[in-house]
Amino acid sequence: MSLHHGKPLCVSSIFRPGLYDGQVAIVTGGATGIGKGITKELLFLGCTVVIASRKADRLADGAEEIRNWLQNTGRQASLHVLQCNVRKEDEVKNLISTTVRMFGKLDFLVNNGGGQFLSSTADIRLKGWNAVVETNLTGTFLLCREAYNQWMKDHGGVIVNMAMDMWKGYPFMGHSGAARAGVVNLTKTLGVEWAQSNVRVNAVAPGSSIASPTAAANYGNANIFDAAAVNIPLKRTGTVEEVSSAVCFLLSPGAAFITGETIRIDGGQSFYITPNFRLSEDSKPSDVYRWQSQFDSDHPTGTKSKL
Ligand SMILES: CCC/C=C/C(=O)SCCNC(=O)CCNC(=O)[C@H](O)C(C)(C)COP(=O)([O-])OP(=O)([O-])OC[C@H]1O[C@@H](n2cnc3c(N)ncnc32)[C@H](O)[C@@H]1OP(=O)([O-])[O-]
Numbered sequence: 283m284s285l286h287h288g289k290p291l292c293v294s295s296i297f298r299p300g301l302y303d304g305q306v307a308i309v310t311g312g313a314t315g316i317g318k319g320i321t322k323e324l325l326f327l328g329c330t331v332v333i334a335s336r337k338a339d340r341l342a343d344g345a346e347e348i349r350n351w352l353q354n355t356g357r358q359a360s361l362h363v364l365q366c367n368v369r370k371e372d373e374v375k376n377l378i379s380t381t382v383r384m385f386g387k388l389d390f391l392v393n394n395g396g397g398q399f400l401s402s403t404a405d406i407r408l409k410g411w412n413a414v415v416e417t418n419l420t421g422t423f424l425l426c427r428e429a430y431n432q433w434m435k436d437h438g439g440v441i442v443n444m445a446m447d448m449w450k451g452y453p454f455m456g457h458s459g460a461a462r463a464g465v466v467n468l469t470k471t472l473g474v475e476w477a478q479s480n481v482r483v484n485a486v487a488p489g490s491s492i493a494s495p496t497a498a499a500n501y502g503n504a505n506i507f508d509a510a511a512v513n514i515p516l517k518r519t520g521t522v523e524e525v526s527s528a529v530c531f532l533l534s535p536g537a538a539f540i541t542g543e544t545i546r547i548d549g550g551q552s553f554y555i556t557p558n559f560r561l562s563e564d565s566k567p568s569d570v571y572r573w574q575s576q577f578d579s580d581h582p583t584g585t586k587s588k589l
């Protein structure tokens with residue numbers, strides 16, 4: 283246990299220290315929110331981690347914070363930063379080839395980077411639809427394909443993709459719901475196709491409830507995640523650590539016989555009834571369709587013929 287301002291810093295990864303010694307991982311979106319949590323835990327467990335996303339300043343700030351955090355645990359971070367927009371094929375190719383060149387291998391890929399904006403589906407412009415689908419589905423596809431073709435096909439590896447609570451559709455995030463459903467399906471396909479190369483491919487599906495300041499800023503509402511708690515059977519929002527531990531499990535030998543799977547991390551939210559974003563209270567009941575009885579002669583459109 284190391285000291286932090288004279289006090290022991292409590293680090294509580296459930297996994298054994300050194301579990302990922304000598305391993306190399308890429309975590310997209312690894313400088314903020316959930317991705318930062320995953321990066322910290324992988325580093326703490328001994329992994330070399332490359333974090334990658336669009337914004338250089340975000341990557342630099344996140345890396346500095348992570349390095350300081352890890353130093354307080356008494357470990358040296360093998361943390362590296364590469365700029366990459368997952369929507370750009372050349373940048374994805376470069377991310378994988380640079381990582382393999384620098385570290386000699388690639389054991390883990392965590393496709394965490396992504397997101398969307400809130401909008402009724404009727405109002406989404408084609409450019410916005412494409413931006414969200416390219417970020418979440420096409421970006422995941424490109425990273426998986428390049429990781430496989432450039433390294434994992436011949437050496438094995440583990441991939442974890444990011445889905446969301448879109449199981450009942452996702453009102454006001456129709457673009458992302460559709461893209462993440464695609465990610466879940468792609469995960470199953472790759473789990474089967476790449477099993478022959480000893481590559482496992484799984485996903486996690488956090489509920490709409492993993493509080494992080496960067497995520498909340500995306501919606502211009504710092505409290506957006508608090509509203510979710512009433513809809514969660516476990517009666518609270520989730521933490522980045524709770525997503526990270528599921529990711530670390532899927533990457534670990536403990537999950538050696540799991541592939542093509544998506545794990546829900548949502549406190550039971552997706553099995554419960556209410557979505558985060560509700561329809562207008564003004565909406566009227568919909569039209570009813572029913573058979574009319576042959577005796578219903580009073581009904582203006584009733585039929586007297588036998589059904
Ligand atoms: C809370 C519930 C659960 C939370 C789950 C989470 O995931 S938390 C994680 C939360 N974190 C994240 O989600 C972070 C990552 N997310 C993002 O960076 C963005 O949401 C992105 C995915 C749209 C990419 O953005 P970008 O800047 O690279 O995109 P671009 O410049 O290439 O073109 C974009 C086009 O999309 C449209 N459009 C964009 N915004 C809006 C809007 N507010 N309104 C309407 N439309 C909007 C617009 O058409 C625009 O083009 P235009 O018509 O203006 O020429």
Ligand SMILES: NC(=O)C1=CN([C@@H]2O[C@H](COP(=O)(O)OP(=O)(O)OC[C@H]3O[C@@H](n4cnc5c(N)ncnc54)[C@H](OP(=O)(O)O)[C@@H]3O)[C@@H](O)[C@H]2O)C=CC1
Nearest residue numbers: 311314315316335336337367368395396397491492496497
């Ligand atoms: N928080 C939640 O409740 C939930 C989150 N999720 C998903 O989990 C993931 C992490 O979200 P969270 O940490 O909460 O939110 P953040 O907004 O903090 O994280 C999003 C990350 O993705 C990166 N990113 C966005 N677009 C791209 C791109 N085109 N190329 C590369 N990187 C990109 C961003 O970095 P940069 O801006 O530098 O590119 C940022 O680091 C996302 O996919 C999100 O949609 C899913 C369900 C629920």
